[in-house]
Amino acid sequence: MRGAQALLHTLVDGGVDVCFANPGTSEMHFVAALDDVPAMRPVLTLFEGVATGAADGYGRMTGRPASVLLHLGPGLGNGLANLHNARRAGTPVLTVVGDHSTAHKAYDAPLDSDIDAVAGTVSRWVRRSATAADVGADTAAAVAAALGPPSGVATLILPADASWDEGGAPAAVATPAAAGRGALDADALEAAAKALTGGEPCVLLIGGDAGLAEGARAAARIAAATGATLLAETFPPRAERGGGIPAVPRLSYVGDVARRQLGGARHLVLAGARSPVTFFGYPGRSGDLVPEGCSVVTVAGKDGPAATALAALADLVAPDAEAPVEPGRRPDLPTGDLTAAAATAVIGALLPEGAIVVDEANTSGVGLGPATAGGPRHDWLTLPGAAIGFGTPAAAGAAVACPDRPVWCLAADGAAMYTISALWTHAREGLDVTTVVYNNAAYAVLRAELAQVGAQLGGAGAGAAARRLLDLDDPTLDFVSLARGMGVPARRARTAEELADALRAAAAEPGPHLVEALVPPVAR
Amino acid sequence: MRGAQALLHTLVDGGVDVCFANPGTSEMHFVAALDDVPAMRPVLTLFEGVATGAADGYGRMTGRPASVLLHLGPGLGNGLANLHNARRAGTPVLTVVGDHSTAHKAYDAPLDSDIDAVAGTVSRWVRRSATAADVGADTAAAVAAALGPPSGVATLILPADASWDEGGAPAAVATPAAAGRGALDADALEAAAKALTGGEPCVLLIGGDAGLAEGARAAARIAAATGATLLAETFPPRAERGGGIPAVPRLSYVGDVARRQLGGARHLVLAGARSPVTFFGYPGRSGDLVPEGCSVVTVAGKDGPAATALAALADLVAPDAEAPVEPGRRPDLPTGDLTAAAATAVIGALLPEGAIVVDEANTSGVGLGPATAGGPRHDWLTLPGAAIGFGTPAAAGAAVACPDRPVWCLAADGAAMYTISALWTHAREGLDVTTVVYNNAAYAVLRAELAQVGAQLGGAGAGAAARRLLDLDDPTLDFVSLARGMGVPARRARTAEELADALRAAAAEPGPHLVEALVPPVAR
Incomplete structure (x- = not known):
C-alpha cells in the first residue's frame, strides 16, 4: 500500500471522511488514491482559503475534523487566514500540505519554501512524514491532535515520496481522552x-x-x-x-x-x-x-x-431555578426601503427551522441577535479570529456537514470578495446555501474607525485619498453577475419586500442561491 | 510628525510612490496619513494577494519597489503566495504589515498571530519598528533592502503605536551599492x-x-x-x-x-x-x-x-560577431474554431507595439513564444515562483507602472480564479489591461500529471473521484459575467475571428477589458 492510500484509509477509519481540496502536482498520488477509498468525499475548491474556511465550518458543526489538501507553501499561505480563524475558534481541522519529494528538496525548486515555519503559526500540531511507512501513524496522530482536547488545527506535511512510495499501512486513531474538556475546578x-x-x-x-x-x-x-x-x-x-x-x-x-x-x-x-x-x-x-x-x-x-x-x-x-424559556417572537415583515435594519427584520421573520447561520455581516449585521432569538431552533457561527473571508467558505463546510439543514450565509460585501469563489463550490456540490450579500459599497467598519482617527487627530475627518481606500464604489460590485458567473442563481433586492420574496424563492428550491441586498451603510 | 507620516515621506522621498493596499483597523493612521502625502498613490485591492501580485508586476517593470499595505498576520497570509513569486523573481517589493500596538500585543487579541515567522519565509529583510522615532530609519533601510542588490522582498512590521505616535522623522534612503549586481568573475x-x-x-x-x-x-x-x-x-x-x-x-x-x-x-x-x-x-x-x-x-x-x-x-x-536581428514575422490571422493554437496565432498577429504581456496561460500558452518573437517590441512577464494567481494582479501592477503601454494578461481559467477580484482594481483604476481568459474548464496541467501517475501505477488512468478534482466544469465558469460583475467590459470568443474582433475592440477603447476564449484543453 502506498503512503497516500495509508493516509486515506487512516482518515476514513478514524472518522474523517471529507476532504476539501485544491491540489497540485505534488499531491497527485493523494488525488489518484481517492479512487481507491470511495468513503472519502473530495470537495474541490478553486482557492485554498475556501478549503480551509470550509473545514472550519464543517468542524464546528460536526465536532470532527475535515481534511484539507493544500499544495506546498503557497497553497498553505492562501489558506492561512481561515486556518487562523479555525485556530481561534478551536475547530478540529486536519491540514495535509503536500511537499516536494525528499530528494527534490535539495534543489530548492521554484515552489519550495519553509512550510514548517508557516504551518507552525496556526497549528497545535505539525509533523512531516519521513517515509511512506510513517504516514499511517502520523495521520492517526494528526487526527488525534485535531480532536484534542483541546481541539484545533493539526498539520501533516506530506513529502511526495512518502505519498507515492509503497510500504504504508493504516493506523488506528487513539480515542480522545475520557476527560473531555478537562476536570472541574x-x-x-x-x-x-x-x-x-x-x-x-x-x-x-x-x-x-x-x-x-x-x-x-x-x-x-x-x-x-x-x-x-x-x-x-x-x-x-x-x-x-x-x-x-x-x-x-x-x-x-x-x-x-x-x-x-x-x-x-x-x-x-x-x-x-x-x-x-x-x-x-x-x-x-x-x-x-x-x-x-x-x-x-x-x-x-x-x-x-x-x-x-x-x-x-x-x-x-440556582438549585431550584428552572431554565427560562425564551418566548417565541419574530419581527414583523417590514416593507419599503431596504436598510440593514429592515434586512435584519426580514431575516428574523423568515429564518427557517434548523437553519445554520454563518454570520459575516459585520456592520450590517448589528441587531440580528435580538431579531432571531425568538425564532425557530438554529445555529449561529461567527468569526472568533476576526479575519474576514470566512463566510461563504464556512457556509460550504456547514452545508457539507449538515446536508439536511438550510444554511444562510450573511455576508458583508467587502468580506465576501475575499473568497468569492466559494460560490462555485456551492454550485458544484449542490449545497443548500442561501447567501445574502449586504452591498453597501464600503468597508463600513473601517469608515467608522477612520472617523475615530480623524476625531483624535482634531481633523474633520479624512480626505479623499484615505476615503478612497475604504469605499467599494467606482465601480460598484454586482454580486448578481458574480454569482451567475459561478453557476449560482441570484437576484437583487432593493426593498424589504424584494428581499423577503427572494428568500422565500430560495427556500422553495434546492441548491444554492444568492441575494444581493442593496443597503446603505450603517452609521455607528 | 507621526510615525505613519514619517513612513510615507520616507517612501516618496526614496522613490516609492505607489501603495497597493488592503488596510484594516490597525493601519488606519497610515491610511489617514495618505491625505498628508499626496505624492503617494494608493491603489485599493479587494484581497491582499492582489496587492502583492500587483507589487510584483510593478517592481519588475520599474526596478523600484511599490509598497504594499497589509493587515496583520491574516493579511500577510493572504498575500503570501504572490510574495513567494516576488521572492523567486527577485522583485523589489516593500511590504508594510500593520500589527497591534505594542501594549495591545500583551492581550493576544483575536487577530494576533506570529507575523514575524510568516514574513521571514518570503523576505530578504524583516524588521519590526519599535517606536515612531524608529520608523523613518527603518523604512529607509527597508527600501534599501528591497532594492538590493540583490533585490527582493523587504518587510516592515509596523505596530499601530509606532504609526500613530508623534516623534517620527523621515530618513533618506541610502543609494544602492555602485557595484550593481556584483563584479565579474x-x-x-x-x-x-x-x-x-x-x-x-x-x-x-x-x-x-x-x-x-x-x-x-x-x-x-x-x-x-x-x-x-x-x-x-x-x-x-x-x-x-x-x-x-x-x-x-x-x-x-x-x-x-x-x-x-x-x-x-x-x-x-x-x-x-x-x-x-x-x-x-x-x-x-x-x-x-x-x-x-x-x-x-x-x-x-x-x-x-x-x-x-x-x-x-x-x-x-565573438568579438567580431554582430548581434543577429530577429526577422519581423507574425502569424497569419487564423479562422474557424478557437483552439489554444488558434488563440496563440491571433495573439501573435495582433500583439500591439509596446505591449506588456503577463503570461499565466499555462498549458494554453504553449507556442506563444515563437508566435510573438517576430512581432513588435514588447515585454513578457512569467511566473518564476510557479504559484498561480499571479496574472491579473501582476497585470494591474504593470499597468500602474507603465500607464502609456497596453497590458495583455493571458490567464488560464484555474489560475484566474485564485485572485479574480483583481479585475475590480483594473476597473477602479481605469487600467489599460486586456485580460484573455483561456476557459478550457479544467486544471489541464494537472490532468496531464494525473495521467502520468496513472501510467506509473499501471492503471488506465484515474477514476471519477480523482478526475473530479481536476475538472472545472459542472458548472462551467462564466468569465464574462464575472468581469461585468466587477465593472470590466467583457465578451466571449468561440472562434478565432471572434477573438480577433474582441482584441481589436479592446484596443480601440481605453481601460480594462476581458475576453473569455473558449478553448478545448491542450493534450500534452
Missing part, C-alpha cells in the same frame, strides 16, 4: 458562587461549548437566580439559539459599547471565554475591558469544560 | 569561453537581467559565433522581446522536453540562471536536468550581473 466554582451571590454587581461571560443549548440554559438559570448580567463572547464559534433556548446577548465588538455592558461590574465570572479585551488598541486607551476593581473568576478557560462548569455552578447557586 | 568567464569554443556541444542558459534586450543580444552573438544552443530559463521574471531582439527559446516546464533540449550537452554555461532542475520530483527520476557528464560553468548567478557577464563573454568568444 472546585475552588473556582466556589469562588464564582460567592461572587454571584454576594450582592455586588456581577457579569457572567460565557464562551466555547457554553454557546450550545445546555450551557446557555445553565447560564440563564444562574443569571435568573442571582441577578447577574449574562453575556456571551463577541464572536462565538457556534451558538445554539431559538426554539426557546435562552437568548444570550453578546459582548459588543465596539470597545465603548462593551465597556458600557461591563460597566459597574464588581465580579466577572468566565466560563469558556477569555478575559475580555478590545479587538484593537487605540491611543491612550487600555485594551483590557475588565472594569477597574472588578475581580475575575474563571470556572472554565477558553477550551475548558464550560457547559459542565455552568451546570455545576447552577446547581450551587 | 574573470576565471568563470575564461572557463566559459573555453567550454564554448572547445568544439563540444554546449548550452548557454540565460536568466535574470539577461532576459532584457542587451543580454539577449549578447547571448545571441555568442551562440551565433560558437554554435552553442541558446536557451532561457523556463519562467523569466521579465524578457524584452520583439522589434528585432533575438528570440531566445525557453527551457520547457515539462521535464522530458527539457531533458531533450539539454540532451547531449557537454558543457552548460549559466548566466543569471540557476542550474536547471525540474519543477517537481517524480518516482525514480532525478530532478537534476544537467546531463550526465556535462560540466557547468556559472558566469553570473541568479541575482548576478548576467547581462554584463554575457557582454564580456561575447567580447571574448
